[in-house]
Amino acid sequence: xxxxxxxxxxxxxxxxxxxxxxxxxxxxxxxxxxxxxxxxxxxxxxxxxxxxxxxxxxxxxxxxxxxxxxxxxxxxxxxxxxxxxxxxxxxxxxxxxxxxxxxxxxxxxxxxxxxxxxxxxxxxxxxxxxxxxxxxxxxxxxxxxxxxxxxxxxxxxxxxxxxxxxxxxxxxxxxxxxxxxxxxxxxxxxxxx
Numbered sequence: 477x478x479x480x481x482x483x484x485x486x487x488x489x490x491x492x493x494x495x496x497x498x499x500x501x502x503x504x505x506x507x508x509x510x511x512x513x514x515x516x517x518x519x520x521x522x523x524x525x526x527x528x529x530x531x532x533x534x535x536x537x538x539x540x541x542x543x544x545x546x547x548x549x550x551x552x553x554x555x556x557x558x559x560x561x562x563x564x565x566x567x568x569x570x571x572x573x574x575x576x577x578x579x580x581x582x583x584x585x586x587x588x589x590x591x592x593x594x595x596x597x598x599x600x601x602x603x604x605x606x607x608x609x610x611x612x613x614x615x616x617x618x619x620x621x622x623x624x625x626x627x628x629x630x631x632x633x634x635x636x637x638x639x640x641x642x643x644x645x646x647x648x649x650x651x652x653x654x655x656x657x658x659x660x661x662x663x664x665x666x667x668x669x
Contacts, residue, residue, distance in 0.1 A: 484549040489533045493553045496525050499594050501587050508586060509578045516570065517562045522554060523571035526563050529553055539565040581653050588650040597646060604643045606664050608657065610635040622656030641668060 496502065505521035518526075526545065530536055536544045545560040575583055592599060608629045615623040615636065623636050639659050643651035655664060 482549075484547070484552075486549060486552065487533060489529050489548065489553055492529055492532050493525070496528065499587070499590050501525065501590065504586060504590060505575075505583060508583055509574045511574050516567065518558055518567065520571045520574050522558065523563065523568055524575065526554060527568060527571075538568055541565065541568055581651070584649075585651050588648070592645060592648065592650065597648070599645055599650075602643055602645055602650070604641065604651075604665060604668055606639050606641040606655075606659075606661050608637045609640055610637045621654060622658065624657040626656075626658035627660070639664065643668065 502519065502521035502525050505524055506519045509520045511520050516523075527541065530541050530544050534544055542560050542564045545563050548560075550558050550560060589599075608626065610628060610630055610632045611623060612635065621638055623638050625633065625635075626637055626639070628635065628637060637657040639655040639657060641651075641653045641655060641664050642649055651668070653664075653668070
């Protein structure tokens with residue numbers, strides 16, 4: 477019996493998949509994020525790769541990523557043995573929780589440095605800056621992040637805010653952090669450097 481032919485619209489996803497493979501991001505995430513292999517069918521690194529490919533190509537809500545991969549050549553993008561049902565929103569959510577426990581900023585910095593090293597971009601000059609992000613609503617349960625009033629860079633002293641700090645090398649992000657809304661640039665720069 478002849479197997480039916482499957483047709484997929486792949487667009488740019490294989491290019492991003494190959495770049496992530498060459499940068500060895502999946503392996504590095506799996507080294508950094510502590511999860512028991514028996515707790516999941518697909519590693520955290522592979523689930524993060526699946527999320528990145530979705531975000532970079534079609535940007536679906538977390539609950540629709542599984543459906544996105546039902547219409548993709550998963551073997552081409554993620555390798556053999558992975559099925560779309562292994563990329564459901566619960567599995568992806570657990571991967572994001574594991575990243576949060578490890579420290580998203582730490583993982584991001586490590587992956588950014590791998591990319592700079594792979595592309596042989598020297599880490600000679602770094603640029604650091606912060607900006608305030610104004611928010612609406614009540615945030616009583618934001619224990620880890622001090623969403624509060626502070627110096628508003630967008631001239632909205634009536635709104636609470638948090639601070640986003642970014643470090644770049646030749647325009648490529650290498651470090652990022654989210655901080656309390658009343659943290660000063662001087663304090664952030666000293667802490668970051």
